[in-house]
Amino acid sequence: MSIKQFDLLASLYTRIEFEPNRREGTLVIGDDATLQTLRTVVAEEEEYGLHLPEDEPDALKVGDSVLVEASTPRTGIGFFTLSFSDLIKNPSARVNEPSGYFLIAEKFNSRGAAPAPDVVQRYRKLLELIKLLGEASAFLDHSAGRLVYIHDGKFEVPVQYTAAHVEALDTGVVDGLVAAIGIDTHREQKLAILAEAVRELTESTPPSARFVALLAHLADLSKKFNDGYRLFASSFSYEKVKSELEAARVEYAAKIHKVFTDIQNQILGIPVATVVVATQMKAATTIDSNFYINVAVLVGAWIFVILVAALLLNQTHTLDVLDGEIDRQKKGLEKLHKDVAKNFSDVFQFLNRRMEVQRFLLRSVLFILIGGGVLATVVFFFITDPARAALAKLTGY
Numbered sequence: 557m558s559i560k561q562f563d564l565l566a567s568l569y570t571r572i573e574f575e576p577n578r579r580e581g582t583l584v585i586g587d588d589a590t591l592q593t594l595r596t597v598v599a600e601e602e603e604y605g606l607h608l609p610e611d612e613p614d615a616l617k618v619g620d621s622v623l624v625e626a627s628t629p630r631t632g633i634g635f636f637t638l639s640f641s642d643l644i645k646n647p648s649a650r651v652n653e654p655s656g657y658f659l660i661a662e663k664f665n666s667r668g669a670a671p672a673p674d675v676v677q678r679y680r681k682l683l684e685l686i687k688l689l690g691e692a693s694a695f696l697d698h699s700a701g702r703l704v705y706i707h708d709g710k711f712e713v714p715v716q717y718t719a720a721h722v723e724a725l726d727t728g729v730v731d732g733l734v735a736a737i738g739i740d741t742h743r744e745q746k747l748a749i750l751a752e753a754v755r756e757l758t759e760s761t762p763p764s765a766r767f768v769a770l771l772a773h774l775a776d777l778s779k780k781f782n783d784g785y786r787l788f789a790s791s792f793s794y795e796k797v798k799s800e801l802e803a804a805r806v807e808y809a810a811k812i813h814k815v816f817t818d819i820q821n822q823i824l825g826i827p828v829a830t831v832v833v834a835t836q837m838k839a840a841t842t843i844d845s846n847f848y849i850n851v852a853v854l855v856g857a858w859i860f861v862i863l864v865a866a867l868l869l870n871q872t873h874t875l876d877v878l879d880g881e882i883d884r885q886k887k888g889l890e891k892l893h894k895d896v897a898k899n900f901s902d903v904f905q906f907l908n909r910r911m912e913v914q915r916f917l918l919r920s921v922l923f924i925l926i927g928g929g930v931l932a933t934v935v936f937f938f939i940t941d942p943a944r945a946a947l948a949k950l951t952g953y
Contacts (some may be wrong), residue, residue: 559667562634562656565604566665568593569636569658572624577638579626579660585618594622605629605636626660634658640675641719647701650715651686653679675719681727682771684734686715689754692747703767707755713766721771729774733781741888745788746781753780797889797900804885805903811878812910815871816917819864839939847942854936861929868922875914882907 571590574581585591595613597604605627616622629636634656637643643657644650657666662673672680686703690696693713695704703713737746757777758766770777836853840846886904937944 558633559656561604563667564593565597565606565629565633565636566656566658566667568597568606568624569626569660570663570665570668572626574626574660577661579638581624581626583622583624585616585620585622588618591616591618603630604633636660639719640673640679640722644679644717644719644722647715648699650701650717651683651690651696651698653683675723678722678725678727681730682717682722682725685730688734688737688750689713692751692754703754705751705755707752711755711759712763713754713758713770714763715767716764717768717771721768725771726774729778733778736778736781736785742785742788746785749784749788750781753777753784756780801889801900801903805906808878808882808907809910812875812907812914815874815878815914819867819871837935837939841941843942847940850936850940850943854932857932858929861925864925865922868918868925872915872918875911875918879911882911 568583568590571586572581572583583590583594585594594606594616597606598608598613601607606629607625607627608622609625611620611622626636635643635646635649635654636658637660639661640659643654643659646654648654649657654666658664659673659676662675664670664673664676666672666676686696689703692705693703694706696702697704701715703715705711705713733750737743737750754770754777757773757780758769761769837850838846840850882904889900937947
């Protein structure tokens, strides 16, 4: 659709007083902008479909009243129809609201700021229903305006309705269906239930009348859907949820324990590093080979401390991620099965306890690690006279 061309033509249609059920009317040229727009549109009559049967465009002036005849403009510009009834004669307009259209009888510009008339508001609500039915179907043919379901073969529901059906639409039922299906973990099952309800309601009706039958029995469609979903929900098994949660408990417990076992080799290296520091440092009274050995051992010890501390921090972040996953599982259970969620609180209590134990172990290892580094530093300064003298000079002690 050409937005600029649509807006240009719609600005004239808004000012034309059309005769009832006709495309002829009178336009009062109220200002120079209207006059220039009229001349532009009439100059491209084949494009815009607007004709002046009695006047020459160049002879017109502001204040004149002219007779205009409006035919259908080029499709690419937009839809300019006598009424809403004519708009929905187009199959594609029955499943999607056109991006630009003008209803002469209702004097409604879809791109204008004026509130939509009641029939258009109901039309938009009906399109919400059609979109929902389309999601429940195997295929929504937008160009032909038909819903295709698969059940023992292809089951078609052509989207055919009139303005009268739109005006009689029960919008409350539509809102209820849209809200009932919503967006949650059971959405796919709900759409399948809705598709089955559509088929059951219309299978004995000729294809061309199926959609009208749906509109006439929207309350029955809603009831069938609700009954079907209640049946689906009643198949919820307490034992199944219990089994799934037990499996989750084992899985998350293993993941929590793995946080510590993944770095156990590095942790076991802490006593080894301590022995190395204890045996490799030698008393040094001057800056000799023993002095440099002590410095190297101390630097190596602190590099080890920093690397293992980084590993511990990384594992702490892993615990944080697991904690978030467990909390999400708990909230999901409370949302989907709030009536029985409290019966499984011990599963999450167990996981939380394991989480706290692992956090305590990681903190303890970090404390021991830093303590070892500090002890190595103390020993270094105690047996390395030049370093102790430099420290005393630096600190003043």
